[in-house]
Amino acid sequence: KAGVTQTPRYLIKTRGQQVTLSCSPISGHRSVSWYQQTPGQGLQFLFEYFSETQRNKGNFPGRFSGRQFSNSRSEMNVSTLELGDSALYLCASSLGQLNNSPLHFGNGTRLTVT
């Protein structure tokens, strides 16, 4: 079974631009979450989608948005990029609603804002 696939792996953008990151979950997984990882703040939750609905959102400005499609694939968008948005963005999918369902992560997209 294929794992979580994130594209692209690397991205370089300049301040003020916008970026879209893509995530394909494991087949059959309907929940997709996004996390931002930086050396200073560690791993921080961005948002979670289930069946095309955003179920939860972390403490990030409105410049960060996302969506989920009917095939469970998800995209994350960051508008008006700032230098501090440079980070590894990790997408994760999970199978069910149970508390013990682990998140399965992709390799991440490393975004550099210059």
Next chain:
Amino acid sequence: AQKITQTQPGMFVQEKEAVTLDCTYDTSDQSYGLFWYKQPSSGEMIFLIYQGSYDEQNATEGRYSLNFQKARKSANLVISASQLGDSAMYFCAMRENPGSARQLTFGSGTQLTVLP
């Protein structure tokens, strides 16, 4: 207060020896889950082991075991017979159960280096 605390920024272990990575957590929920993930330099987060708050037995997965002490709110990861490939960043994470929220809260991680 931090919800997940990993007090060891870096650890070294000799190949074939066992190592314990510490994790303490803070929650007022009765139902919660604790997870350990491994992150090699490639960036991918690899799920290792899960422990539920109501599980009476410590979780084990191959060379990984979780030393769960509920009263102390600790969930230490034990890696037996360390291998060079175990060198990576290790994260402890918790999922609380307030309704249907499924997000994980992560600790700051422990960088493990296995020495030959």
